[in-house]
Amino acid sequence: MINYILKRLLSIIPLLLGITLISFAVIHFAPGKPVELQESLNPKVSPEVRLRLQKLYGLDKPVYAQYIDWLARVAKLDFGRSFNDNRPVMEKIAERIPLTLTINIFSLIIMFGLAIPIGVKASLTPGGKFDSITTVILFMLFAAPSFWLALILMQLLCINLNLLPISGVVSLDFEYMGWWQKALDIGRHLFLPILVSSISGLAGISRYMRSSMIEALNQPYIYTARAKGLSEKKVVYKHAMRNAVIPIVTILGLSVPGLLGGSVIFESIFALPGIGRLFYEAVMTRDYPLIMAEVVIGAVLTMFGNLLADIAYATVDPRIRYKK
Amino acid sequence: MKRNKVLISGLFIIGVLSTIALLAPFLSPYDPSLIDSSSLLAPPSLRHLLGTDSLGRDLLSRLIYGARISLSIGLIAMGIATFIGLIFGSIAGYYGGIADSLIMRFVDIVLCFPVFFLILAVVAIFEPSIINIMVIIGLTGWMGTARLVRGEILSLKEREFIQAAKAIGASGPRIILRHLIPNAAGPVLVNATLGVAAAILLESGLSFLGLGVQPPTPSWGSILIESKSTLGVAWWITLFPGLAILITILAFNMIAEGLKKEIG
Numbered sequence: 001m002i003n004y005i006l007k008r009l010l011s012i013i014p015l016l017l018g019i020t021l022i023s024f025a026v027i028h029f030a031p032g033k034p035v036e037l038q039e040s041l042n043p044k045v046s047p048e049v050r051l052r053l054q055k056l057y058g059l060d061k062p063v064y065a066q067y068i069d070w071l072a073r074v075a076k077l078d079f080g081r082s083f084n085d086n087r088p089v090m091e092k093i094a095e096r097i098p099l100t101l102t103i104n105i106f107s108l109i110i111m112f113g114l115a116i117p118i119g120v121k122a123s124l125t126p127g128g129k130f131d132s133i134t135t136v137i138l139f140m141l142f143a144a145p146s147f148w149l150a151l152i153l154m155q156l157l158c159i160n161l162n163l164l165p166i167s168g169v170v171s172l173d174f175e176y177m178g179w180w181q182k183a184l185d186i187g188r189h190l191f192l193p194i195l196v197s198s199i200s201g202l203a204g205i206s207r208y209m210r211s212s213m214i215e216a217l218n219q220p221y222i223y224t225a226r227a228k229g230l231s232e233k234k235v236v237y238k239h240a241m242r243n244a245v246i247p248i249v250t251i252l253g254l255s256v257p258g259l260l261g262g263s264v265i266f267e268s269i270f271a272l273p274g275i276g277r278l279f280y281e282a283v284m285t286r287d288y289p290l291i292m293a294e295v296v297i298g299a300v301l302t303m304f305g306n307l308l309a310d311i312a313y314a315t316v317d318p319r320i321r322y323k324k
Numbered sequence: 325m326k327r328n329k330v331l332i333s334g335l336f337i338i339g340v341l342s343t344i345a346l347l348a349p350f351l352s353p354y355d356p357s358l359i360d361s362s363s364l365l366a367p368p369s370l371r372h373l374l375g376t377d378s379l380g381r382d383l384l385s386r387l388i389y390g391a392r393i394s395l396s397i398g399l400i401a402m403g404i405a406t407f408i409g410l411i412f413g414s415i416a417g418y419y420g421g422i423a424d425s426l427i428m429r430f431v432d433i434v435l436c437f438p439v440f441f442l443i444l445a446v447v448a449i450f451e452p453s454i455i456n457i458m459v460i461i462g463l464t465g466w467m468g469t470a471r472l473v474r475g476e477i478l479s480l481k482e483r484e485f486i487q488a489a490k491a492i493g494a495s496g497p498r499i500i501l502r503h504l505i506p507n508a509a510g511p512v513l514v515n516a517t518l519g520v521a522a523a524i525l526l527e528s529g530l531s532f533l534g535l536g537v538q539p540p541t542p543s544w545g546s547i548l549i550e551s552k553s554t555l556g557v558a559w560w561i562t563l564f565p566g567l568a569i570l571i572t573i574l575a576f577n578m579i580a581e582g583l584k585k586e587i588g
Contacts, residue, residue, distance in 0.1 A: 147548075
């Protein structure tokens with residue numbers, strides 16, 4: 001097991017180099033260097049800012065030296081300062097993380113909490129009533145743009161029925177509430193964003209669970225379990241489901257890029273100050289240090305997501321780690 | 325062959341949509357950019373079947389012209405992605421060795437970037453335009469195809485007919501183009517169909533954020549930009565463009581599902 005983990009850890013070194021190299025290349029070989037672009041697009045750039053930018057990117061040195069310098073700073077999590085308000089980029093990102101993390105953790109819980117039971121139930125009678133109905137519904141949800149679903153639900157729940165607040169994280173009178181009122185208030189604000197972002201992954205995961213379960217139910221050990229007279233409940237939940245859930249853990253790690261991309265859209269629609277909205281604002285104002293930082297961090301998070309998925313998979317399924 | 329209902333219905337819907345897109349100037353009741361200040365935000369009626377937007381432009385006409393933009397972005401972006409995926413995948417699969425490791429490591433690296441982040445970052449550098457959006461979505465979407473093609477070719481190249489082609493002295497490119505790729509066409513086609521759907525969804529999301537097709541050009545995503553400010557005032561502006569996207573994506577997914585069944 002330790003060998004396997006070490007081997008996987010070593011394999012991330014070339015990946016990290018590749019990620020940073022591509023990120024650097026994207027910004028470096030862009031038509032018009034960031035400094036020039038920033039100047040032409042934003043008249044507020046002063047000569048002092050310009051000088052600092054040139055120093056940040058080391059534009060007076062050869063390209064490879066610029067990359068190495070930049071890499072050394074990135075390794076210390078120093079992504080420079082934002083063009084917009086001159087604050088350190090990492091500080092701006094760090095303060096936005098808790099909100100995005102909260103939304104995504106809850107939406108993952110809902111996503112898997114719904115998808116696994118749906119997949120299991122559908123797999124028991126493939127082609128049956130439950131299977132057909134959920135297949136159609138999930139197919140529709142899969143085809144609907146998630147931002148459109150968000151708009152429709154906003155219209156229904158926030159405007160027509162007036163059940164939920166339409167955007168933001170807290171109400172205006174938040175300060176004067178008791179602690180449980182505060183919790184309720186945040187919950188009411190985040191309900192819709194969490195719901196919508198959990199819908200987006202629901203279809204894929206439950207279909208995957210269904211096929212994984214159907215495969216498991218056709219394994220010889222299931223015949224054995226049935227032959228020795230175990231109850232159907234035990235056969236399904238103890239023997240088949242435990243094995244069928246294994247591949248699902250890998251999806252958890254692989255869902256990082258989708259969730260990050262989704263957070264850009266949802267946080268923009270619901271006006272939530274998370275890292276997705278920060279990225280959107282950075283793109284709109286061409287705040288290059290911030291864009292670069294989020295791209296690199298997003299890629300590194302995705303990479304660790306894949307790594308965790310692999311290790312989790314190898315932990316629960318010994319066959320993986322002994323394979324060459 | 326049993327009639328494949330899913331495939332046929334999917335193809336039918338896309339056929340109708342493509343015809344509408346092609347014949348847009350003849351089918352749309354109004355000029356999509358005609359501003360009619362006498363009927364701003366008019367609800368659906370006989371005069372404007374799907375209502376009008378805040379500038380009084382006819383929503384149905386905008387959706388019909390939007391079909392042109394959205395479908396062509398989906399198709400061309402997928403074409404670019406499939407082309408690159410085929411080239412990289414077949415070189416990696418057929419030649420193996422260093423070429424294979426280099427290409428597949430590159431695929432691993434690019435796959436680490438959250439696609440949406442990468443696309444937005446590139447859009448921030450280049451101006452968002454229809455051509456740029458097609459190219460960017462294509463350039464960030466080929467990795468899955470490359471992996472798929474490589475896998476198909478790895479298993480095909482051990483088969484007898486490839487050995488036979490090699491024995492009579494066919495060159496590598498000839499074997500790839502004439503023997504390997506045609507035999508891998510099925511799964512690639514399924515993948516490409518799903519790719520069109522994914523590209524249309526991506527475009528709509530980008531345009532909705534204001535970073536894709538720029539107004540006043542109508543794409544289904546860019547029409548939806550307005551729905552945020554008309555929420556609660558004009559439900560038709562939200563509902564219909566989204567339905568257009570949903571039906572299109574559904575149809576492409578149905579084609580992919582049906583093709584999978586045909587291939588077996």
